[in-house]
Amino acid sequence: EAGVVQSPRYKIIEKKQPVAFWCNPISGHNTLYWYRQNLGQGPELLIRYENEEAVDDSQLPKDRFSAERLKGVDSTLKIQPAELGDSAVYLCASSFGTSGRGEQYFGPGTRLTVT
Amino acid sequence: QQPVQSPQAVILREGEDAVINCSSSKALYSVHWYRQKHGEAPVFLMILLKGGEQKGHEKISASFNEKKQQSSLYLTASQLSYSGTYFCGTEYGEGKLIFGQGTELSVKP
Numbered sequence: 649e650a651g652v653v654q655s656p657r658y659k660i661i662e663k664k665q666p667v668a669f670w671c672n673p674i675s676g677h678n679t680l681y682w683y684r685q686n687l688g689q690g691p692e693l694l695i696r697y698e699n700e701e702a703v704d705d706s707q708l709p710k711d712r713f714s715a716e717r718l719k720g721v722d723s724t725l726k727i728q729p730a731e732l733g734d735s736a737v738y739l740c741a742s743s744f745g746t747s748g749r750g751e752q753y754f755g756p757g758t759r760l761t762v763t
Numbered sequence: 764q765q766p767v768q769s770p771q772a773v774i775l776r777e778g779e780d781a782v783i784n785c786s787s788s789k790a791l792y793s794v795h796w797y798r799q800k801h802g803e804a805p806v807f808l809m810i811l812l813k814g815g816e817q818k819g820h821e822k823i824s825a826s827f828n829e830k831k832q833q834s835s836l837y838l839t840a841s842q843l844s845y846s847g848t849y850f851c852g853t854e855y856g857e858g859k860l861i862f863g864q865g866t867e868l869s870v871k872p
Contacts, residue, residue: 652804688864688865689864689865690765690850690852690862690863690864690865691805691850691862692862693859693860693861696858696859703858704857704858704859739804739805747858749792749793749810749854749858751795751807751810752795752807752860753807754797754804754805754806755804756803756804757804
């Protein structure tokens with residue numbers, strides 16, 4: 649079974665530039681999560697989708713971050729414009745069911761460096 | 764609301780045991796445990812639901828103390844492959860995980 653796929657794996661951009669991350673969850677997983685992980689910290693939830701619906705986006709900085717999950721499968725997370733403080737690893741995870749309590753399978757992440 | 768993990772770091776020799784604690788100031792619904800190796804994705808270990816159950820996974824087990832709002836992860840007869848950062852994720856009934864700051868475990872030969 650294929651795991652959660654993310655691309656790109658690494659991205660270096662200058663501040664004020666836009667950037668987008670893509671995630672393909674495990675087939676059949678209804679719930680998709682985007683997390684941000686700063687160095688030496690645990691993952692922090694940005695947004696959670698149940699199928700196509702964003703059910704928790706309370707931690708998403710909506711002035712510069714946006715996300716979409718068309719057709720309830722793949723998802724894209726965008727930052728525009730990027731700031732120096734956005735440098736982090738962006739992790740996508742998916743789980744089966746819609747309770748948000750199932751075991752989560754994480755992708756390898758995208759390491760973003762903003763210069 | 765972020766859970767507090769202790770210790771922050773621990774160094775073991777192969778074959779030694781370790782305990783990692785995860786404490787919450789708020790009533791827990793469930794606790795999830797993950798291990799992350801450097802530069803890799805977090806990997807699921809186990810979930811514990813409120814009710815004080817204990818679970819086991821090979822030589823790694825965990826308990827949930829509802830009275831103390833605390834979960835403990837037990838690693839027995841540690842192996843080199845156990846090295847990594849262990850995170851607990853706490854859930855309070857809303858389906859959202861809040862991760863602790865992590866415990867870095869190093870197992871030496």
